[in-house]
Amino acid sequence: MAELKNKDYNVSEDGFYGEFGGAWIPEILYSNVENLKKAYLGILEDPQFQKEFHALLKDYAGRPSPLYHAQRLSEKYGCRIFLKREDLNHTGAHKINNTIGQILLAKRMGKTRIIAETGAGQHGVATATVCALMNMNCIVYMGKTDVERQKLNVRKMEMLGAKVVAVTSGNMTLKDATNEAIRDWCCNPSDTHYIIGSTVGPHPYPDMVARLQSVISKEIKWQLQEKTGRDYPEYLVACVGGGSNAAGTIYEYLNDLRVKIVLAEAAGDGIDSGRSAATIQLGTVGIIHGAKTLLMQTEDGQIEEPYSISAGLDYPGIGPMHANLARTGRSEVLAVDDKEAVEAAFELTRLEGIIPALESAHALGIFRKKQFKPDDNVVVCLSGRGDKDMETYIKYFDSKI
Numbered sequence: 001m002a003e004l005k006n007k008d009y010n011v012s013e014d015g016f017y018g019e020f021g022g023a024w025i026p027e028i029l030y031s032n033v034e035n036l037k038k039a040y041l042g043i044l045e046d047p048q049f050q051k052e053f054h055a056l057l058k059d060y061a062g063r064p065s066p067l068y069h070a071q072r073l074s075e076k077y078g079c080r081i082f083l084k085r086e087d088l089n090h091t092g093a094h095k096i097n098n099t100i101g102q103i104l105l106a107k108r109m110g111k112t113r114i115i116a117e118t119g120a121g122q123h124g125v126a127t128a129t130v131c132a133l134m135n136m137n138c139i140v141y142m143g144k145t146d147v148e149r150q151k152l153n154v155r156k157m158e159m160l161g162a163k164v165v166a167v168t169s170g171n172m173t174l175k176d177a178t179n180e181a182i183r184d185w186c187c188n189p190s191d192t193h194y195i196i197g198s199t200v201g202p203h204p205y206p207d208m209v210a211r212l213q214s215v216i217s218k219e220i221k222w223q224l225q226e227k228t229g230r231d232y233p234e235y236l237v238a239c240v241g242g243g244s245n246a247a248g249t250i251y252e253y254l255n256d257l258r259v260k261i262v263l264a265e266a267a268g269d270g271i272d273s274g275r276s277a278a279t280i281q282l283g284t285v286g287i288i289h290g291a292k293t294l295l296m297q298t299e300d301g302q303i304e305e306p307y308s309i310s311a312g313l314d315y316p317g318i319g320p321m322h323a324n325l326a327r328t329g330r331s332e333v334l335a336v337d338d339k340e341a342v343e344a345a346f347e348l349t350r351l352e353g354i355i356p357a358l359e360s361a362h363a364l365g366i367f368r369k370k371q372f373k374p375d376d377n378v379v380v381c382l383s384g385r386g387d388k389d390m391e392t393y394i395k396y397f398d399s400k401i
């Protein structure tokens, strides 16, 4: 592995994080991606864009999200734990930060039609929400299997005015929905913007989504200053599906080596069980969704279907930023299995009165695996709320009594 010379963990000019990233796309998408690449930084840094973006984050999404010192959880694990409450955002997770940003960008690029892919439906709902807000045409691709599993989110998207297309190719899950969205984009390059839901896909998406989510760490900075008299913690903790809530949580601290980064990926039934989504520990280098990264694949390069109890974490790849952070040792990645995550969810609920999303429960699961010191400030991104996961929690609860 080549050592990074300047220890800069941000994206390079040509779209790489170390050896990972880039834009590996079919010829027909070249001009779409190139136009986006030329436009995104100028738009994101434009003061008028920033003004509109932050106004919506504040009045529509409900930011800043609180940084909450979880005292009883802290006592239990012998350190100072702060929860970054992304669960309190409109639509229940951090995903709205990204979709608000991208819909504003799409408008500025003169687009009138929005497409998105979704697995469990959370990103689909966040996209349909901002499309309703901005009166934009919205088409969401979703594997047929997921459509059947996630009826409530499908209904929400439809109520919001989106068209949900059930994809029947392959395993009829997220990977197939993504292929279909890419196919659509190829056919409708001029009027359509593709809102990708995580720090994945061809450059510039991973960087663009990370920048839009970086509001999370910008807030953590001043909130920690207020609460601890210092604007950085010893540790930042987040779960990683594609990597967007994690990227947002660490963005402002990427090159600040006083801050250690601990990430949780989903071990499903266990790392060695053959049923997991532990992409960083089990993945090998390949290309998925237009990026070179670590992914779960067979020896002949077929993408393996990932598994996790949490629908938001069972993505077969990982954002290129996180592949690089893990490979260079900047982040420590722990695999948390289904059982550990569910137990962590019940623990948080009973100690703090907060029912977390199953994804966020994986981040909380690291406290079972790693010791901290009493003086350590540990900021955990509580990426979403648990309403959507109640059926799973109920099943688990009923099996215990």
Ligand SMILES: *Cc1c(COP(=O)(O)O)cnc(C)c1O
Residues within 6 Å of the ligand: 092, 093, 094, 095, 122, 197, 198, 199, 239, 240, 241, 242, 243, 244, 245, 246, 312, 313, 357, 359, 360, 383, 384, 385
């Ligand atoms: C979608 C989702 C995730 C995983 O996506 P990332 O891009 O890795 O953040 C995590 N938590 C919640 C609540 C989600 O909805």
